[in-house]
Amino acid sequence: xxxxxxxxxxxxxxxxxxxxxxxxxxxxxxxxxxxxxxxxxxxxxxxxxxxxxxxxxxxxxxxxxxxxxxxxxxxxxxxxxxxxxxxxxxxxxxxxxxxxxxxxxxxxxxxxxxxxxxxxxxxxxxxxxxxxxxxxxxxxxxxx
Numbered sequence: 001x002x003x004x005x006x007x008x009x010x011x012x013x014x015x016x017x018x019x020x021x022x023x024x025x026x027x028x029x030x031x032x033x034x035x036x037x038x039x040x041x042x043x044x045x046x047x048x049x050x051x052x053x054x055x056x057x058x059x060x061x062x063x064x065x066x067x068x069x070x071x072x073x074x075x076x077x078x079x080x081x082x083x084x085x086x087x088x089x090x091x092x093x094x095x096x097x098x099x100x101x102x103x104x105x106x107x108x109x110x111x112x113x114x115x116x117x118x119x120x121x122x123x124x125x126x127x128x129x130x131x132x133x134x135x136x137x138x139x140x141x142x143x144x
Contacts, residue, residue, distance in 0.1 A: 002064040004032040006077050009047065009060045012037045015119045016111045017059070019127035024078050026129035032081035058108050072097070072104040 008024070011017045024033060037043065038055045045052050047060060048068050054060075061074040069077065072091050079087035091097045107114075 001067075003077060004064055004081060005034050006032060006064070006074075006081060007034040007036060007062045008074060008078060009036050009038050009055050009062075011056055011059075012039045014111050015116070016107070016114055016122070019119060019123045020075075022129050023127040024082060027082040027084075030081065033078055058105070071108070072101045075104070 008021070010021045012021075021035060025035060038045070038052055043052065045055060047055070047062060050060065050068075058071045059074045060068060060070045061077065062068055063077075076088035076091045079085070091100045
């Protein structure tokens with residue numbers, strides 16, 4: 001079971017998703033994570049028969065061994081890759097994992113309706129990029 005490099009498929013049209021991806025990119029010093037913007041012009045899904053619509057429903061990733069993971073499991077693997085192992089440990093605990101998975105599914109459904117002020121607060125705290133990196137937006141306005 002080879003996990004890394006882990007290729008993460010993300011929605012650049014989502015400000016919340018962007019904040020998290022910018023944070024991950026800024027801490028990816030070991031190069032264990034790769035990123036594919038599913039909203040980039042010309043993007044063609046090539047992930048196990050999944051459509052762009054499927055990929056917009058939840059974050060997906062492909063492990064180095066070809067296995068596809070989605071949702072909160074992607075985040076656990078991604079945070080392990082950047083040295084924040086406690087995130088992965090917490091979501092592997094049965095009760096906390098179930099809560100995290102449920103919270104993720106809810107956020108995934110409402111992510112485009114989260115107020116800009118909340119996103120700004122999250123960018124300044126939880127998803128703050130590593131020092132010396134840019135936190136610029138790359139919102140391209142994905143359409144499925």
